[in-house]
Amino acid sequence: MKKPPLLPITEPLPLQLPYPWQESLWQSWDQRRQAGRLPHAVMISGAEGVGKRRLALAVANRLLCLDANALYPCGRCKGCELLASGSHRDLYQLRPADKSRFILVDPIRELSRALAKSGQQGGWKVAIIEPAEAMNNAAANALLKTLEEPDGKTLMILLSSRPSAVPATVRSRCQKWVMPLPPRELALPWLTAVANSDACAAQLDAAGGRPLLALSYCSGDELAERAKLRSQLDELTAQSLSPLQLAEQLGRSGEPPLHWFKELLEEALRALSCQPGDGRRGLHELFALRDATAEAIGWLQRGNNPSLQSVWETLLLRWVQLPTAAASR
Template structure:
């Protein structure tokens, strides 16, 4: 089957789901086998590295379950159930996700799920709840969801998606069948990116750390240019052509977690280059030249520091972004202190 068929289009709550991506096929086959044997668990937890397609897989599972005439383990796309999904009006599907500008899934959203679960399916089959990212539930929301999972109702199926399963309540995880969705083999990911007309596929895939859907998203929305500007500022810091406080101000409005993650990718590129293990592509070419005189041990030490900052960005509720960025840029400035030495 052509890779071009492996697409998921989501507009509002409308779903037009095609077969799973090729690298998801083993999970899809297991899911379908359990369905055919009438042994579906009432809850699934799909974990992934961000950008591998867990959300699209979860929604494809939902469409398959709500399709009235599935064909060869695929939703038909034409029955009343599929038409309702395409229109975003299927009464037996609920999607739970972060509201606009929200950082947490709130308890009121889960209470609405409880009301949905208590109702009889309007189409006479399954009811499906797709929730992502599961780690975004606050404590009250997580506890409310747990009550639903502890007392499953009829043919209701929960599909949770997470990029950080360690942040989910252990009691929730214990009540879910678990699927881990790894990044696909490199050649398979490059083949898919090229099939959907992504230029510089090799560089973008490296930038997205092997996640093909994230690479395509960055290609389409200009994210790669934003990342390039940040790396260019890192080069200027290393060359002592930019003050770290000015760099910190340039980062205003950026997500702290995303900036830390980008700096960690940059360090990976630098260290791999120093070991002769990686071809340097895109906006990292100037960076490896700028820090060529810095010793590897300095970057290993900075890596440990960035791991701490990453945890801080994930866990601190009232993070001060300005202070966070100042500390981050000063760390980079200190680590590259010998790069411009004579």
């Protein structure tokens, strides 16, 4: 049988600490931990790109660290070292298998069996399910029993950017941690330091205030990716690539290309609006397409989850019909 993804987790996890904007959540959680009042299940919800996964990993690291009195995991004990080498067997993670959008029932059953046993290191067992809304009905039902009657030192952490899409029966059994957008005065200094650049404010704005998404915009790879999108659009114009083919590719590339596409449209708008008379043909269509792209970005930033591929299909089919694109063929 094909092994479910990352169960238990085998990727090396060097010391995991919360992000600066997660400090108050962290401190109140740690007070409950030190007082022995931890729930068995939490659901961390918040928009993509605010660091839900890091918070979950930091919580896991804190629980699996053997220095129980410290606020943060120590990074030196056996528990921390096993995590750093990817060989701690008491941290589990479930994500959709490759090419699937769903977490299915068999991996959930396997997780439940694993959590029913004692931890291999004799302490906590932690499971991260990401994204929780990817569980299909059978998987969510299978998880309920474990959520209701977990074995002693067990913590299940469910991550979701669309908590309303998680069955209410699952949600009601989890303590809720809501991660709002980080305040700019915490996000921007972090981004500036990590990206090693003083010019990150625009990227933070383009990412709707979500620091991790903004960081992906700041990375050097972005320039190459932007250039690739531009040449793919040229291929569309030359009809050597179809809108549906390109939509399929871009549907797998996350949100950044949508922002670049919007910026390219704005660039084209500026160029077109400088043209005299007839040269401005297609200006209204271009404006409308830019607005539609901005609207799609808005849906994603508000935590809605439309299929990226269908968003791109709609936009690219309109793009190839623009008078400017049609005229250049």
